[in-house]
Amino acid sequence: MEKLDLYKVLEVSKEASQDEIRRSYRRLARKFHPDANPGDKKAEDRFKEVQHAYEVLSKPEKRREYDEGPRTFFGSGTTGQPAGAGFGDFSDLLGGFGNLGDVFGRTGAQRTQSKGENVTVNVRLSFKDALDGVTTRVGVPVEESCGDCGGTGAAPGTVPRTCPDCGGRGVQSRDQGFFALSTPCSGCGGEGRIIEKPCKVCGGVGRVRRTRQVKVRIPAGARDKMKVRIPGRGNAGKSGGPAGDLYVKTLVEKHPVFERKGDDFVVGVPVSFVEAALGAEIGVPRPGGGTVKLRLPAGTQDGKQFKVRGAGAPRAKADGGERGDLIVRVGVVVPKKLKRREREILEALAEEREEDVREDLFKKVGT
Numbered sequence: 001m002e003k004l005d006l007y008k009v010l011e012v013s014k015e016a017s018q019d020e021i022r023r024s025y026r027r028l029a030r031k032f033h034p035d036a037n038p039g040d041k042k043a044e045d046r047f048k049e050v051q052h053a054y055e056v057l058s059k060p061e062k063r064r065e066y067d068e069g070p071r072t073f074f075g076s077g078t079t080g081q082p083a084g085a086g087f088g089d090f091s092d093l094l095g096g097f098g099n100l101g102d103v104f105g106r107t108g109a110q111r112t113q114s115k116g117e118n119v120t121v122n123v124r125l126s127f128k129d130a131l132d133g134v135t136t137r138v139g140v141p142v143e144e145s146c147g148d149c150g151g152t153g154a155a156p157g158t159v160p161r162t163c164p165d166c167g168g169r170g171v172q173s174r175d176q177g178f179f180a181l182s183t184p185c186s187g188c189g190g191e192g193r194i195i196e197k198p199c200k201v202c203g204g205v206g207r208v209r210r211t212r213q214v215k216v217r218i219p220a221g222a223r224d225k226m227k228v229r230i231p232g233r234g235n236a237g238k239s240g241g242p243a244g245d246l247y248v249k250t251l252v253e254k255h256p257v258f259e260r261k262g263d264d265f266v267v268g269v270p271v272s273f274v275e276a277a278l279g280a281e282i283g284v285p286r287p288g289g290g291t292v293k294l295r296l297p298a299g300t301q302d303g304k305q306f307k308v309r310g311a312g313a314p315r316a317k318a319d320g321g322e323r324g325d326l327i328v329r330v331g332v333v334v335p336k337k338l339k340r341r342e343r344e345i346l347e348a349l350a351e352e353r354e355e356d357v358r359e360d361l362f363k364k365v366g367t
């Protein structure tokens with residue numbers, strides 16, 4: 001089978017620059033375009049060859065591969081028998097390159113406009129800030145629309161040109177009897193526009209990576225690992241699509257005393273064995289600062305829990321508003337040392353009380 005020299009097809013030398021290749025391709029593609037040569041089978045075949053040659057030689061990586069071993073670039077006899085090749089073969093030919101996407105069924109009417117990605121950042125909060133709420137700034141690494149080129153990717157002072165080959169649609173389609181064949185435009189790589197001079201700042205991408213300072217309002221009563229959503233402050237959209245959202249995840253500092261349980265706080269409070277036995281009014285620390293009074297009844301047992309209503313974390317309006325509770329878990333403290341007088345009193349108490357505190361235990365064991 002005769003091998004096709006892609007350089008010859010494009011009428012350029014092996015040393016041709018990418019620019020020369022592109023220029024030559026444009027010229028030949030116009031010359032042999034089926035619209036310009038209705039019914040001319042030879043022109044049609046030449047057009048396909050030109051397309052194919054350009055597809056390979058316009059991509060430096062493929063061009064290198066081709067230069068090193070052109071064999072791998074030849075499909076099943078397409079170039080050998082141009083007379084028999086219809087557009088169906090054209091699609092086979094292009095299909096072999098993998099990166100052309102769907103050969104069939106792409107209308108090209110919708111250009112690839114897409115929403116920017118969502119971005120999540122952590123924000124560390126002190127216990128108090130989380131409880132009271134705070135407005136803070138967070139550094140958000142985002143892809144932003146490039147300010148130098150206004151997101152177009154073209155160097156300042158220049159604008160991307162609408163691709164002349166596809167009229168900006170990004171695809172080339174051809175009616176072929178009962179179906180239309182579409183292929184991504186090789187003149188612009190499917191972008192629909194051509195950037196002659198890429199913006200130096202973003203390299204032609206139209207987006208740049210930077211850290212944006214975003215003001216975030218953390219609501220009072222914020223929990224640990226809560227996500228606050230800020231719409232539209234994520235990555236910039238592509239091709240004019242909407243920006244993604246920003247999620248600020250709270251990392252709340254642990255408090256040495258207060259443990260958060262939903263909207264409640266739990267606090268362990270030591271009480272003396274005398275307070276527990278006689279009952280007392282004690283002061284309990286509040287999560288937000290200050291103290292709250294708690295009435296212990298006589299005979300309070302170790303581990304007993306009391307609820308101080310409304311002394312917990314502020315609750316979101318959606319959850320009923322107001323505040324959670326403060327749960328006080330009593331821990332009875334037994335003195336480690338006794339003064340002589342105290343010991344005498346307790347010994348007198350022991351004589352006075354004839355209670356057997358383990359009676360119930362033994363009853364349960366059945367001894």
Ligand SMILES: [Zn+2]
Nearest residue numbers: 163166185188
């Ligand atoms: Zn194009």
Ligand SMILES: [Zn+2]
Nearest residue numbers: 146149199202
């Ligand atoms: Zn730019």
